[in-house]
Amino acid sequence: MDKGLLIVLSGPSGVGKGTVCTALRKRKPELIYSISATTRRPRDGEVDGVNYFFKEKEQFLTMIQNNELLEWAEYVGNYYGTPIQFVEDTINAGDxxxxxxxxxxxxxxxxTFPEAVYIFLVPPSIDELKNRIEGRGTETADIIKHRxxxxxxxxxxLKHYDYAVVNDxxxxxxxxxxxxxxxxxxKRFRFIENKTKEEV
Known part of the structure; x- marks a missing residue:
């Protein structure tokens, strides 16, 4: 079985990462969305293992200590992170x-995962990015300037990424x-890697 890919999509705030990701998953329903772990309380309708992996703070801190997260951050008193196990299980299943x-x-x-595919979503221009952020109507002028x-x-x-995609x-x-x-x-190296596993 060929291994799946980890595709990392990122870019500046307001570039449209979430919108593109949602549209991409509609076009490719077989594409699995990475589920984050968090210590915040579930909101109405959210399901553990579907929207997030909901953890107690002590559980999350243990995951950090055991290097079970690809990355993590604290935001407004809650922790968020990407569990390595879920990612590895998915790609090992060929997805x-x-x-x-x-x-x-x-x-x-x-x-920790250099073999992933890194895609940077680029705005058509800084002016267009400004228009998109202002169009939200949720940020003050100072926040927009900071963003x-x-x-x-x-x-x-951008130099640290494999690909640049303009979100026009x-x-x-x-x-x-x-x-x-x-x-x-x-890619040649993936083909050789998979063939070598078949021979073994």
């Missing part, structure tokens, strides 16, 4: 899994990502 994450999280993942400053810094980290139109971005996934499965 592709996508992890939608911010740039800093992606670089942490790369430290744009961070976005420019994050775009500088959602369908175009999805088509390019689908093409990347096909190409990655055809």
């Amino acid at each position: 592709d899994i996508i992890l939608e994450i911010d740039v800093q999280g992606a670089l942490k993942v790369k430290e 744009l400053s961070m976005a420019q810094e994050e775009i500088e980290l 139109k959602i369908e175009n971005a999805c088509s390019k990502i689908e093409s990347i996934i096909v190409a990655e499965h055809c």
Whole structure:
């Protein structure tokens, strides 16, 4: 059985990672979405193992100590992280899994999972990114300015990624990502790796 891929999709805030990821999963329903672990309480309708792996704080801290997370962060008093076991079980079963994450999280993942496929979602322009963030109507002028400053810094980290996809139109971005996934499965080293396992 060929191993699946871990696809890491990231980019600056406001670039449309969540929208592209949702559209991509509709086009490729076989693509597994990476489920995060969190210490926050479940919201109405959320199911453990579907929306999140809900953990007590002590459980989460134990996972950190045991290196069971690809990456983790604390936000507003709650912990969030990506369990290694779920990712490894998925790719070992031959399924592709996508992890939608911010740039800093992606670089942490790369430290322990360099063989993943790293895709950076790029805005058509900084002006367009500004329009998208302002269009949300949820941030103040100072926050928007801060987000744009961070976005420019994050775009500088593009050099650490395998691919850059401009999110001009959602369908175009999805088509390019689908093409990347096909190409990655055809990489020479993956073919040789899988054939060697078959021989063993």
